[in-house]
Amino acid sequence: MITSVLVGVVSGLSLIVAIGAQNAFVLQQGIRGQHVLPVVLFCATCDALLELAGVAGIGFVVERAPIVLEILRWGGIIFLLGYAFTSFRRASKPERLVAGDESQSSLAKTMAACAAITLLNPHVYLDTMVLMGSIGNAQGEPGRWWFLLGGALASFGWFFILGYGARGLRRFFATPRSWQVLDIVVGVMMLAIAARLLFGGVG
Numbered sequence: 001m002i003t004s005v006l007v008g009v010v011s012g013l014s015l016i017v018a019i020g021a022q023n024a025f026v027l028q029q030g031i032r033g034q035h036v037l038p039v040v041l042f043c044a045t046c047d048a049l050l051e052l053a054g055v056a057g058i059g060f061v062v063e064r065a066p067i068v069l070e071i072l073r074w075g076g077i078i079f080l081l082g083y084a085f086t087s088f089r090r091a092s093k094p095e096r097l098v099a100g101d102e103s104q105s106s107l108a109k110t111m112a113a114c115a116a117i118t119l120l121n122p123h124v125y126l127d128t129m130v131l132m133g134s135i136g137n138a139q140g141e142p143g144r145w146w147f148l149l150g151g152a153l154a155s156f157g158w159f160f161i162l163g164y165g166a167r168g169l170r171r172f173f174a175t176p177r178s179w180q181v182l183d184i185v186v187g188v189m190m191l192a193i194a195a196r197l198l199f200g201g202v203g
Helices: 002-016 021-032 037-055 059-063 067-093 105-118 122-137 143-170 178-200
Strands: none
Touching: 002 037, 002 122, 002 143, 021 037, 021 105, 021 143, 021 178, 037 105, 037 122, 037 143, 067 105, 067 122, 067 178, 122 143
């Protein structure tokens, strides 16, 4: 039981603790102090549900649905390019962070962006449903369900730490120049991920 949980935690963290569009978005929201709880809950819950689908055996559908992944790939490319453009535009007119100011983006707009970043990347389905599902099912019964628990704990733990831990950086990002640098870095990151999806496919 404990071994399966630990395998789930380690496997989950190995997939999500990396520089990517989703983590960059959560970090930005955490620094801004905007809608942090719904964002981290959405990201972690999506991970857990996709892992559940994989452990339950639905991952094979993803492997056999290249057309769906292709649609997601192009949707992700278009969204990431748009997000990169927005980041570069913000960088051209940097503003000082105002603590507790949530007027810049509504909850609906924030969650729509969060959903797009999370669900339009076909690699998320390959990582959670296929890879995590395969590792989980290799644990046997009832080990795969303990593995799923470990994966879910990893996701919730990581996103809460990232979202709320980012508050420690707010003093640093109280200057326009710091936000300009962050927006440029995020913009470049989004372009890089879009290029990976464009030229690397979903394999």
